[in-house]
């Protein structure tokens with residue numbers, strides 16, 4: 001009996017040991033061979049660099065690698081020179097990034113020649129929308145890794161330190177060098193002494209990995225925690241309060257990064273509450289941070305309930321201030337003019353503000369793309385955005401170039417991504433959502449990387465391509481791994497964003513989500529008295545004539561915020577990219593598409609195509625089973641099933657709802673709806689009630 005029990009325990013232990021909970025991200029340890037690392041200087045960062053090399057070296061056994069700090073004007077910021085012999089950089093972070101690049105190349109079988117590698121943006125940040133009670137706004141991977149509820153919420157534990165270090169290492173390995181630790185809907189409490197001491201503890205862990213800590217601040221802090229009667233940015237006491245607060249922070253954290261600010265947006269306080277404007281507000285904070293080298297990232301995510309098209313409001317509000325901000329202010333602009341929709345055109349502020357530093361804000365967490373249930377690889381969406389042609393300075397004025405300092409003089413350059421990280425074992429909720437964290441870092445480091453390259457790297461690092469010596473005739477051959485795993489799974493990732501756009505809101509439709517949670521479909525949702533610009537009918541404008549938001553000169557004229565020839569292209573349905581057609585045009589149901597179909601039929605085909613794509617992903621994944629850890633395989637398989645069911649709901653909900661207006665049949669060669677519209681609406685109402 002005893003023997004059987006021991007056997008059972010051993011069996012489960014073995015199972016446990018094999019189980020991959022995804023916590024190691026793309027940094028799964030590999031057996032290393034000996035390497036001799038030579039570095040004349042010593043520091044915490046350099047020690048990490050050395051250790052990483054020794055732990056994961058896959059090159060020639062016994063090789064010597066030199067890490068050298070040099071002077072070299074061609075190396076920008078934390079860039080580095082890479083060669084098979086070692087890494088040269090002007091900063092310690094540069095050495096660390098070089099080490100990670102060297103190891104990445106070894107592990108992904110890429111060649112290592114002599115190369116100068118410079119980052120595209122100086123500051124590459126994750127924005128955490130983490131609340132001080134430990135919840136995460138739009139977070140789908142558990143509670144915050146930084147904040148906790150309860151009485152001892154500020155005590156720093158050994159587990160905290162370990163987790164923050166793992167987080168820092170993962171970020172450094174992909175070039176991220178800044179973390180905003182709290183939600184942009186910021187509690188003023190974050191600037192109290194008690195919270196600042198925890199911020200210091202976090203910053204101390206991040207520092208050796210080259211990562212600066214930043215905080216989101218509440219514009220009314222001088223009133224709420226400072227006891228002043230105003231937060232007016234031109235009031236002398238307020239000015240002094242912020243100066244003193246900055247000094248207090250820098251005494252604790254000498255390399256503190258700066259403030260991120262959501263002001264006069266969605267109910268947050270701001271300078272307009274005191275009759276002032278964005279320039280007054282941003283410059284107040286910039287002046288307080290300037291002596292310490294800090295930055296202000298002032299968000300342009302502003303819109304109010306008015307007759308003006310929401311898509312036009314940020315541009316209208318910020319353009320008049322171009323050239324008036326201090327040089328340590330960067331205006332942080334979401335990629336699209338509305339709000340992280342599955343597809344948007346780029347915000348017209350990119351390239352238009354020529355005398356102001358502007359940075360892009362991307363959303364890594366999948367608020368509008370299936371949370372941590374849907375497999376959606378976001379790199380293709382960001383690639384499309386970063387490479388969008390703005391025409392602001394003629395051909396080649398891509399969005400990336402309007403923010404990276406290569407077109408306009410910018411004292412500081414930056415890019416931010418809203419993090420998808422939480423306390424879940426696998427950090428991101430979905431194993432494939434880790435690829436989005438990875439992709440954000442990689443694209444922030446090098447905007448010219450293709451999605452294909454990033455997916456390829458991530459898959460090779462994450463799923464441990466078997467090394468030839470690890471195999472025997474019975475196991476997987478590398479060629480077979482490439483053909484049967486890498487190729488199809490990579491294709492699945494690359495198709496996944498377009499698939500989600502198709503089953504959620506194709507052809508430029510946007511914001512037709514169910515209320516509040518932004519997960520399922522809700523094109524019908526428009527309760528009495530609700531702000532129009534928070535309801536889907538405002539965005540799709542479906543009626544018996546047709547569908548889409550007219551943003552041409554005959555409508556809201558949002559097209560006029562784009563530079564020619566874009567303005568002309570977007571204005572004409574014949575030249576407007578079909579992917580954005582209903583973003584810019586209200587068109588009749590029988591409008592003829594380029595492939596000869598009517599708009600209604602095309603809409604049906606697109607929705608159907610999205611569904612079929614997810615079913616294809618399920619097949620691809622099931623065939624990948626023998627190449628993947630059973631735990632990971634099971635988790636992803638389960639989520640793909642859910643995604644498939646959700647995709648059908650999206651298709652049925654949208655087509656059955658729009659059909660009430662179009663009065664046309666769903667083409668008969670397409671799968672018929674599986675759900676009744678009434679049931680879907682009822683289900684939606686139940687979820688809304690639970691949410692409220």
Ligand code: GCV
Nearest residue numbers: 129137138184185262301339
């Ligand atoms: C942090 C959208 C989201 C909000 C978010 C806001 C913002 O409205 O739904 O959760 O708030 O954007 O970016 O400030």
